[in-house]
Amino acid sequence: MDKNNERECNEDLIRERRKCNFNIEELTNIVDGGKARTARRREIQRLLINDPEFLDEIPQDYMSHEDRYSNELRKSAHLMQKLADQESGHDIHQDIGALTGILKDGNPLMVHLSMFIPAILGQANSEQQEKWLGRSLRNEIIGTYAQTELGHGTFVRGLETRATYDPTVEEFVLHTPTITATKWWPGGLGKTCNYCVVMAQLYTQGRCYGPHPFIVQLRDEETHRSLPGITLGEIGPRLGLNSNDNGFLKFENHRIPRTNMLMKHSQVLKDGTYVKPLHNKLSYGTMMLVRVGIVGACSRSLQYAVTIATRYSAVRHQSEIVPGQPEPQILDYQTQQYKVIPQIASVFALIFSARSLSKIQSSVTAKLKDGNTDLLPELHSLSSGLKALSSSDASWGVEVCRLACGGHGYLASSNLPRTYTGTTCAITYEGENTVLLLQVARYLIKSYRSIGKETGASSVSYLADQTSLASSSSSFSNKALVQAFKLSALSLVAEAEARLQKLCDMGQEFYHAWNYCSVLLLKCAEAHTRYYICEKYEQTVDSLKASEGVKNVLQSLCRLYLIYHITLTHGDFLKCGALTPRNIAVLEGEMCDLLAVLRPQAVSIVDAFDIPDELLGSTLGCWDGNVYQRLYDEALKSPLNKTDVPDAYYKYLLPLMKSSL
Numbered sequence: 166m167d168k169n170n171e172r173e174c175n176e177d178l179i180r181e182r183r184k185c186n187f188n189i190e191e192l193t194n195i196v197d198g199g200k201a202r203t204a205r206r207r208e209i210q211r212l213l214i215n216d217p218e219f220l221d222e223i224p225q226d227y228m229s230h231e232d233r234y235s236n237e238l239r240k241s242a243h244l245m246q247k248l249a250d251q252e253s254g255h256d257i258h259q260d261i262g263a264l265t266g267i268l269k270d271g272n273p274l275m276v277h278l279s280m281f282i283p284a285i286l287g288q289a290n291s292e293q294q295e296k297w298l299g300r301s302l303r304n305e306i307i308g309t310y311a312q313t314e315l316g317h318g319t320f321v322r323g324l325e326t327r328a329t330y331d332p333t334v335e336e337f338v339l340h341t342p343t344i345t346a347t348k349w350w351p352g353g354l355g356k357t358c359n360y361c362v363v364m365a366q367l368y369t370q371g372r373c374y375g376p377h378p379f380i381v382q383l384r385d386e387e388t389h390r391s392l393p394g395i396t397l398g399e400i401g402p403r404l405g406l407n408s409n410d411n412g413f414l415k416f417e418n419h420r421i422p423r424t425n426m427l428m429k430h431s432q433v434l435k436d437g438t439y440v441k442p443l444h445n446k447l448s449y450g451t452m453m454l455v456r457v458g459i460v461g462a463c464s465r466s467l468q469y470a471v472t473i474a475t476r477y478s479a480v481r482h483q484s485e486i487v488p489g490q491p492e493p494q495i496l497d498y499q500t501q502q503y504k505v506i507p508q509i510a511s512v513f514a515l516i517f518s519a520r521s522l523s524k525i526q527s528s529v530t531a532k533l534k535d536g537n538t539d540l541l542p543e544l545h546s547l548s549s550g551l552k553a554l555s556s557s558d559a560s561w562g563v564e565v566c567r568l569a570c571g572g573h574g575y576l577a578s579s580n581l582p583r584t585y586t587g588t589t590c591a592i593t594y595e596g597e598n599t600v601l602l603l604q605v606a607r608y609l610i611k612s613y614r615s616i617g618k619e620t621g622a623s624s625v626s627y628l629a630d631q632t633s634l635a636s637s638s639s640s641f642s643n644k645a646l647v648q649a650f651k652l653s654a655l656s657l658v659a660e661a662e663a664r665l666q667k668l669c670d671m672g673q674e675f676y677h678a679w680n681y682c683s684v685l686l687l688k689c690a691e692a693h694t695r696y697y698i699c700e701k702y703e704q705t706v707d708s709l710k711a712s713e714g715v716k717n718v719l720q721s722l723c724r725l726y727l728i729y730h731i732t733l734t735h736g737d738f739l740k741c742g743a744l745t746p747r748n749i750a751v752l753e754g755e756m757c758d759l760l761a762v763l764r765p766q767a768v769s770i771v772d773a774f775d776i777p778d779e780l781l782g783s784t785l786g787c788w789d790g791n792v793y794q795r796l797y798d799e800a801l802k803s804p805l806n807k808t809d810v811p812d813a814y815y816k817y818l819l820p821l822m823k824s825s826l
């Protein structure tokens with residue numbers, strides 16, 4: 166699509182784009198993280214969208230379960246080959262976001278890239294990396310991360326798969342003792358992978374040392390047949406991600422060499438002696454790493470959904486605002502703006518938080534190399550909180566965008582249903598959100614109780630700021646609003662801690678008191694993480710060196726985000742005295758003003774996300790706004806339209822209709 170050729174474009178969209186009062190390319194660079202990154206992303210995307218190998222013969226929704234898997238595997242393999250062949254040598258792990266949309270409904274190599282390789286990098290020692298890293302990067306072996314079992318996903322300590330060390334032959338014996346110990350869910354495990362990292366309970370010298378990672382060959386490298394002692398299969402259709410061949414795995418006393426235990430952090434020596442790690446949760450590192458990645462991935466899903474909903478809202482006309490006048494664009498309804506524009510604001514909130522989190526991750530990783538684990542709990546808490554809020558915000562945001570498109574949003578060809586199912590799974594995988602938020606709460610209560618002790622953890626340093634409990638600001642700058650979030654979080658933590666203490670003082674065991682307060686604790690964790698997101702948003706926009714136009718747009722989006730979230734949880738702000746009922750009413754009014762200010766820029770802002778039509782894959786969201794023709798053309802692809810009268814008519818309907826004769 167030639168974006169300079171207005172003649173092919175829907176007139177509403179042309180008018181919307183003419184209202185733009187900022188430099189779109191500059192905003193695109195901010196979204197990508199710099200000019201160079203924009204150029205790189207575009208280069209990769211150009212490479213992909215011009216390649217006919219990525220086209221589907223028929224829309225995926227008409228394919229069988231098997232064909233869908235096979236089609237996405239074909240494209241995934243081609244993608245890997247293509248990226249490997251490029252002379253510029255793209256680092257797929259750096260540029261994974263650029264690939265969003267090229268593969269549909271998941272891809273069978275996703276966990277190989279996002280967990281198996283990272284597990285080798287983070288958990289294997291240098292000899293082990295020598296043996297497996299190069300081979301996995303070159304895709305000579307394909308792996309997955311097999312942790313979850315039928316009986317346990319959340320509670321990692323409860324895993325039942327055993328790895329028992331036999332010093333006589335220097336081997337581990339992997340065994341699945343019960344049905345509930347069957348590995349269940351790992352992506353690509355069903356039919357694609359020939360290796361995996363298995364999390365199993367380590368037994369040596371008669372003691373259990375908890376879950377540890379082991380690398381295990383599952384299938385013969387020549388025939389791809391599963392090895393003796395190993396039972397493998399696929400778990401069947403799911404809500405979404407149906408191309409991932411999520412699988413099951415059972416071991417029957419399957420032996421692997423001692424050196425297949427990933428030994429970067431803890432070791433089992435030849436005689437069976439266990440050498441413990443610097444920190445006992447280092448074996449959970451792969452999950453933490455992926456949680457960081459999920460925040461960026463969620464911002465991307467939301468970009469896709471909100472691009473579709475915003476463009477469609479500009480093209481779609483319905484009903485009337487002024488009686489007797491032409492039907493307005495649905496984007497002119499304030500209620501429609503309230504659905505769509507806060508989701509645009511949310512995209513930037515997630516992008517800036519993801520960047521801040523990934524910086525913290527890099528510094529923690531650097532410290533870990535020097536044996537310093539001090540900031541691991543801080544990273545665990547932040548990555549858990551941000552993974553939880555980004556996945557729930559993005560899932561809700563995508564769903565709101567779908568609802569904003571009325572009936573057409575329900576059609577597969579809008580690409581909103583698949584965007585939703587591909588996003589909502591992140592609420593569950595890589596740590597179910599409630600459980601992760603309770604981990605954040607645990608960290609908050611612990612930090613609150615150790616006020617005065619220097620921990621170096623900056624995300625919770627505000628808990629010591631008792632003065633702010635008394636002094637609510639009366640000004641309404643963005644900074645002041647962020648202070649209100651801080652006050653609300655601090656006050657919830659103080660309330661939860663006091664409630665816990667009271668129950669304990671009344672004689673309850675701490676763990677019962679914890680469970681009894683867990684709804685409030687969840688709120689603490691959400692409020693704390695929301696405060697973190699708001700603070701990063703405000704700081705990033707405030708310190709941004711950008712043109713006036715771009716800065717104004719981002720300031721308004723940031724302010725909208727802050728006010729929107731205050732209004733959603735206003736009870737917490739009132740309860741702690743951070744804001745008065747009058748303040749809330751004024752802010753609600755201002756939110757409507759902001760919607761009106763941002764309304765004329767909405768299409769241009771989503772244009773700045775710069776998602777090519779080929780990747781957006783939506784009849785409703787295409788650049789030219791030619792929505793109705795596309796909807797009609799897509800409908801014609803339904804196999805039911807191959808004939809005027811379907812066979813099923815003769816088989817079932819005709820006999821029914823004639824039965825009463």
Ligand SMILES: CC(C)(COP(=O)(O)OP(=O)(O)OC[C@H]1O[C@@H](n2cnc3c(N)ncnc32)[C@H](O)[C@@H]1OP(=O)(O)O)[C@@H](O)C(=O)NCCC(=O)NCCSC(=O)/C=C/CCCCCCCCCCCCC(=O)O
Nearest residue numbers: 262279319320321322446449458459461462545594595596
């Ligand atoms: C943490 C648990 C819930 C509990 O663990 P447990 O061992 O029982 O803990 P406790 O004994 O209770 O102790 C708690 C203490 O331990 C500390 N702790 C816990 N975890 C850590 C950690 N990781 N680091 C440091 N410290 C930790 C905690 O703070 C407590 O400390 P203290 O005692 O208070 O001092 C645990 O059971 C758990 O983690 N459960 C969740 C299980 C889970 O997450 N499973 C995941 C399985 S794998 C999976 O789901 C895979 C899915 C497919 C993913 C595909 C990903 C695709 C997206 C990729 C993104 C790509 C990037 C694109 C980027 C772009 O687009 O831009």
Ligand SMILES: Cc1cc2nc3c(=O)[nH]c(=O)nc-3n(C[C@H](O)[C@H](O)[C@H](O)COP(=O)(O)OP(=O)(O)OC[C@H]3O[C@@H](n4cnc5c(N)ncnc54)[C@H](O)[C@@H]3O)c2cc1C
Nearest residue numbers: 310311312313317318319350351352590594595596597599
């Ligand atoms: C699409 C998809 C892909 C996946 N890919 C992989 C993969 O590649 N590899 C892999 O190993 N796994 C994978 N998983 C599994 C995933 O990690 C687990 O499903 C997830 O960790 C949740 O665990 P669970 O299923 O045991 O849920 P459960 O823990 O049984 O959750 C059920 C309910 O119990 C609640 N609950 C549980 N514990 C607590 C608690 N302590 N406090 C309060 N509430 C609690 C939860 O909040 C939830 O409401 C995948 C899952 C999905 C959906």
